[in-house]
């Protein structure tokens with residue numbers, strides 16, 4: 001997923017056991033996470049690990065396949081569904097299957113034409129509700145009949161007015177981290193992998209797409225069949241329904257979007273096929289057949305979501321100049337790291353996002369060259385430094401202790417940028433060629449498995465550390481993963497494209513040159529962002545005004561540059577930008593872009609009143625996650 005979303009909500013924990021493995025880090029790990037020594041049995045088929053964010057009992061009864069029959073009811077804003085769960089008894093004596101739910105109305109549960117007893121436990125604010133199902137003596141499938149709540153945390157229902165084409169309603173799901181349970185009763189842990197099939201019934205004129213095999217030329221008849229033959233964690237199950245059309249970008253790549261966005265999206269992301277080929281040449285064959293993009297309405301709360309075979313993408317990155325396509329490289333990279341090799345619990349997210357962020361940089365370098373890579377790496381380092389200045393010591397640890405916390409608390413630049421920097425450090429230690437070989441073998445060794453930080457450390461010790469005992473320092477590696485901050489002498493990337501910007505910014509600030517004399521030439525998004533981020537607190541309103549007159553920054557169309565400018569405008573209370581600010585906040589629901597603006601506005605009474613007005617108007621179009629992440633700023 002891209003990009004961080006920070007919630008600060010305290011909740012209960014459960015299940016205080018983690019699988020114990022013989023690891024170099026065992027002691028520190030136990031200290032960091034309170035692990036006891038209880039050994040959890042593993043299924044033959046898929047590895048899983050108990051996690052603190054699921055009520056499920058896969059160590060006793062493991063769900064292996066979902067057959068989902070779902071009717072999309074736009075009027076009632078509900079999914080009416082039957083989830084047929086195929087399971088195997090890991091413990092032959094087990095009599096109960098426990099799955100996760102959140103705000104589901106369960107009407108009946110059946111197996112072998114016979115109704116089963118079930119109980120829904122008391123809801124937990126954070127984790128939802130455990131559903132206990134009494135299993136029959138014989139059989140391997142239970143069928144759960146249920147409907148979702150209109151405000152399900154993982155489903156967004158949009159009216160026609162909230163879409164690009166304005167003609168039809170739109171629905172999309174977002175399951176990461178633990179929101180699959182709000183639309184499917186399931187063992188909602190990334191350590192449990194399942195295959196799935198689905199029948200989706202929609203209004204006849206709409207198209208349904210899923211994180212599964214999609215046929216680009218399927219008939220639009222209101223009934224759509226899907227299969228996902230590879231085992232995936234539940235957070236990668238995804239559905240979208242809307243007035244969607246398809247356009248091919250390459251042999252294996254294409255884009256689904258509402259008609260008004262289709263051509264612009266296909267043009268913006270036309271390098272996707274080249275990215276796919278470059279990545280598989282380096283890190284092994286693409287494992288998922290097709291790679292398509294789905295462009296969502298502007299309310300999508302994230303940059304992108306790596307739903308397998310079909311990444312969900314915010315339209316805010318259609319900039320017209322490919323300046324923001326690192327997002328596509330990122331979601332594509334998840335096809336190797338994250339979707340194929342998955343974090344077993346949310347504590348281990350860095351294994352997913354850190355590797356993906358590292359691969360993103362490498363893909364951008366392969367496709368667009370070293371200069372582009374350097375600029376993106378410097379900006380990424382700035383993001384990391386900012387989080388290191390503001391996050392608590394505990395939250396700066398890559399293998400974060402999430403007990404008692406919302407799973408979404410894991411999202412910050414720590415698993416992403418610190419994770420990537422750690423891998424860059426390893427790369428520099430052993431050399432690029434050896435490190436690429438290591439990655440190739442790592443992705444292969446753990447393909448379609450969910451692994452813990454401990455398992456990664458074991459693997460690293462047996463491979464790179466054994467191969468390069470004089471170079472790879474396991475103590476330093478544990479410092480990276482289990483300690484806050486950064487180790488000494490981390491890799492530093494510099495960009496020539498930025499050094500002249502520093503010089504010109506300085507000249508402007510000291511009054512040596514006028515704003516209009518700053519030689520911006522064909523500055524890209526990266527250069528503008530670097531320039532604006534580097535403006536000091538002492539910047540005057542007159543200087544802002546001069547920059548605005550010279551470069552029309554208040555009206556800039558690139559959403560990232562606009563974000564940085566508007567943040568500055570709030571800090572400086574630069575009134576000419578407030579109308580744009582209002583339109584920005586009410587037109588976009590991507591949390592990374594709106595949240596810092598709401599947070600900054602909330603620092604003054606006047607700003608808070610403004611934020612409140614914008615939030616009230618925008619709310620009906622915001623995703624539940626964006627509402628949750630921002631409502632404290634306006635209350």
Ligand SMILES: [Zn+2]
Nearest residue numbers: 001002353356
């Ligand atoms: Zn990601």
